[in-house]
Amino acid sequence: MATRSIGRRLGRAVLTVLAVTLAAALLSALLIVAGTARTRVLSQLSKGGPLAGIQVVAAAPDPGQVDTDNPRPGQPRVLDEAARQRIRALTGVRSVVALISTPVRVLPPDPPLRGAPSGTPPDPFTQQMTGVDTAKSGQLPITVVSGRLPAPHSLVEVAVTESYLRHLQLPKQQASRVVGTEVELGAPRLFTGDDRVRGRWTRAIIVGVVAQGVASGDVIAPIEQVRTAQAWTAAGDPTGDTASPYSGLFVIAKGISRVGEVRAAITQVGYSTSAPENLVATVQRYLHVVEIVLSGIGLIALVIAALGITNALLAAVRERRNEIGVLKAIGARDRDVRRIFLIEATLLGLWGGALGTAAGFGISELMGAIVNHYLRQQGLAAVHVGAPVAVLVGGVAGSAVLALVAGTVPAQRAARLPARQAMGET
């Protein structure tokens, strides 16, 4: 009640709260957007996969190039289950997913798209088919652009990438039109007797379009499908180059900071690795600068809002000298008066902070929706605009604390007013 006694002038309180609201909205929106941009940009760098991802290829490391992000691999080297286990056991490794890659002839259906008129049948073309355990897609740099991933162990479902769309001269925006069509895949084998290549043809349904950075795959399929195709092709290869059970591994380290350590260990084991390690680190530094600048702008806004609170309360103190005097005349101590104004300031800050953080969240959701619309138009996967709880709680609590600080000067001034003011201006 004592607080209400010196209570706010509605109009001014609304304006003051509004200033805090705007500032908090600005700051939280900036932080949320910056945070989203960070995850988005970084995940784009690691092609949608976990940031701490490392690609291992079935080749020996090129000794001169271990420190670069994308070294040229050395001599081919068999990558079998035993090697996979060894790498899995290295310290700093979170997960290892095996990949098999093999070339296939791809024959799109006629018509190549759902709903398109039939025309001249398209020619087959060669693409790299990569097999993975699609149940472990969370541990792989694969982003679904349209449709879904093939069901694990399915022998008839595949996902295609943008290169398939390019062969059909289809823009990325229309990715969804190939989903549901049937494609023929032929594993080639060279028959040494007559020097002719024959294919072992299978039919598959395209269930999704993905953006991916797993090895150099153009078609993504469950590992079983690729294994049979690879076996067929390998049987005709006199050099034995394709004899490696796995063509690569996708390793995730326990954190970006351990990528270097894990890469070195894998090099020790004897395989060539690549990771966008240095690039990620550089971009992270740039993003950090951007975040600092953005929060700087938000903080300046908050400081201006805080000055608004100070100003509004100073005006209240000036206007209410007589009432403050009366409070003292009926027994309020200096600290009681001070507390009244500090509570008042904190309430203004809490209100502004709560409204502002909510508004900031709303703004960033809206921006997220607009950005997602654009991303989908570009045939890219949508981003999730998430407000970290820390931003929401911090926005409210921070505004309140800032307001409290802003209220100290007016509160002190009020507390120091002579009690004689109760008798009116002299």
Add this chain to the structure above:
Amino acid sequence: MRVLSEATGLGVSVQGLTHIYAEHGNPLVVLDQLDLALRPAEHLAVTGRSGAGKSTLLAVLGGLERPQSGSVLVGDVDLARLDGDELAAYRRDLVGFVFQHYGLLGNLTALENIELAMTFTGLRTGPRRRRARELLDAVGLAERADHRPNALSGGEAQRVAIARALANQPRLVLADEPTGNLDDENTAHVLDLLASLPAQLGCTLVVVTHNHVVAARAARRCLLEHGRLVAVP
């Protein structure tokens, strides 16, 4: 006014009180070696021309202004020796103020204004509210409990202010031109209320006034002139 306890008033002893305002360089001697002795429950009216220092005297007696020199004893409390918090406690527990402009807080209702005086004593909400209602009832304004000051007439506002001044059972009531803004009828009503305090509650009462009717009700009258009090027959 049975609601108030039978507290006895406090005697006042002022000796050699001098108060000088030193605004803009040239000192203004408002109280000059002033002496005053009041018995418990005495009713004193102080008159004097504007600027004579009447409000200053009340401010010193009520602990709103520190005595600059001389001694001011209220009961056995030496006001010159109190620090800020002790002065606040003195105002809260022993003094009741009534101002010409009522001094009600515009954001609070009549009832809340009375309660406010008790919040600083740490009284809990229940008893506080009950006592505030009794006081409002005692000044005849039970129906106006939820009115804000700007919805009260001058006389009503001043009665609320008197109820508030009595909330913490003061021993010394100081009224600065309590009827200065009131018409004759309201003056009579407020005056009845104030004048009954020494007899009924044993409060020592000092009323500063320009109004002869108000002054006439006091048992003792003084004129403040040249910084000193002169008895008026």
